[in-house]
Amino acid sequence: MLDATRLRVLVAVARHGSVTAAAQALNYAQPSISHHMARLEAETGAKLMERSGRGIKLTEAGLLLAERAQEILGRLDAAEAELAAHVGLRCEQVRVAAFGSALAALVPAAGAALIEQRPGAAISVTQAGPAEAIRMLRAGQADIALVFRYAITSGADRTADRVSQIPEGQMPDDGQIPGGQIPDDGGLGYTLLHDEPVLLLTPEASGPPSRAARGLADVADRPWVVGCPICEDVLTRLARRAGFAPKITSRTADYVAAQAFVAAGLGATIAPGLVLRAVRLPGVGAVELAGVRRQVFAVSYGQPAKDSAPARFIRALTRAAG
Numbered sequence: 001m002l003d004a005t006r007l008r009v010l011v012a013v014a015r016h017g018s019v020t021a022a023a024q025a026l027n028y029a030q031p032s033i034s035h036h037m038a039r040l041e042a043e044t045g046a047k048l049m050e051r052s053g054r055g056i057k058l059t060e061a062g063l064l065l066a067e068r069a070q071e072i073l074g075r076l077d078a079a080e081a082e083l084a085a086h087v088g089l090r091c092e093q094v095r096v097a098a099f100g101s102a103l104a105a106l107v108p109a110a111g112a113a114l115i116e117q118r119p120g121a122a123i124s125v126t127q128a129g130p131a132e133a134i135r136m137l138r139a140g141q142a143d144i145a146l147v148f149r150y151a152i153t154s155g156a157d158r159t160a161d162r163v164s165q166i167p168e169g170q171m172p173d174d175g176q177i178p179g180g181q182i183p184d185d186g187g188l189g190y191t192l193l194h195d196e197p198v199l200l201l202t203p204e205a206s207g208p209p210s211r212a213a214r215g216l217a218d219v220a221d222r223p224w225v226v227g228c229p230i231c232e233d234v235l236t237r238l239a240r241r242a243g244f245a246p247k248i249t250s251r252t253a254d255y256v257a258a259q260a261f262v263a264a265g266l267g268a269t270i271a272p273g274l275v276l277r278a279v280r281l282p283g284v285g286a287v288e289l290a291g292v293r294r295q296v297f298a299v300s301y302g303q304p305a306k307d308s309a310p311a312r313f314i315r316a317l318t319r320a321a322g
Helices: 004-016 019-026 030-044 060-086 100-105 107-117 130-138 229-242 255-263 273-278 309-321
Strands: 049-052 055-058 093-098 122-127 144-154 159-163 181-183 188-203 223-226 247-251 269-272 284-301
Touching (some): 004 019, 004 030, 004 055, 004 060, 055 060, 060 130, 093 100, 093 107, 093 130, 100 107, 100 122, 100 144, 100 273, 107 309, 144 229, 144 309, 223 229, 229 269, 255 269, 255 273, 255 284, 269 273, 284 309
Parallel strands (some): 093 122, 093 144, 223 247
Antiparallel strands (some): 049 055, 144 159, 181 188, 188 284
């Protein structure tokens, strides 16, 4: 059986890049680090380190084990924290990794609801895209990851063209919007929080309704403002379906800045509904695009205990999403 202390040593070597730096980070003597690594190699039967110039580096096997060890140690730390909270030795903590519009539109209300139920609970938040949020969850650096995926439909049969950027823990690609807890082979559980429209944002029309944009084709010749790579991919696919290639002139992941560009007449953009729920600038017109939706999920490692702070927070997120 792998020893947790030796796994921590391996993770420290991988993170800090040398035996000396790992010893300093762990407050160990350098020979102790070398001893633990030698014992770990003996236990696994694999060569985990090799010389590189005047120092050492991890082998491919060492890097693979270090990646898995980070996940294992994260789960051990989380279990320790949950048990301590259960027996009253430590306040309950919920660590959330989430993308921008969810942070603005969902997390504050859910956090306030949790604190009202559990005054001693503590909430910490990190902004992260879907891939990074899942990585933090697996590494034990987050208890809940808020992620999203788009579903683009085409044709009368509404066959789904999934645009999914969620690594390791793909949700079922069955053309249906999943609901409830959906475990994957990697031990992750997905809770559907929100299914929302995707909107075309253009300068608010001042003339008759006939002048207002009703779809991408109406603004095909305008410059475009895009955000994250996922959203840019969605825009490109939708524009291709509408018969044009978007001329992208501005890139910003700040949805307030993107709306300001639109209001100033400097371009058009697309945005999910949560963006306008968080903030809507004057002078921005919005119309729902047909054939595309965005789904927002709360992801946990397994299913949290029913009365735990993470489980309560997920339920509060569901209520906040409406």
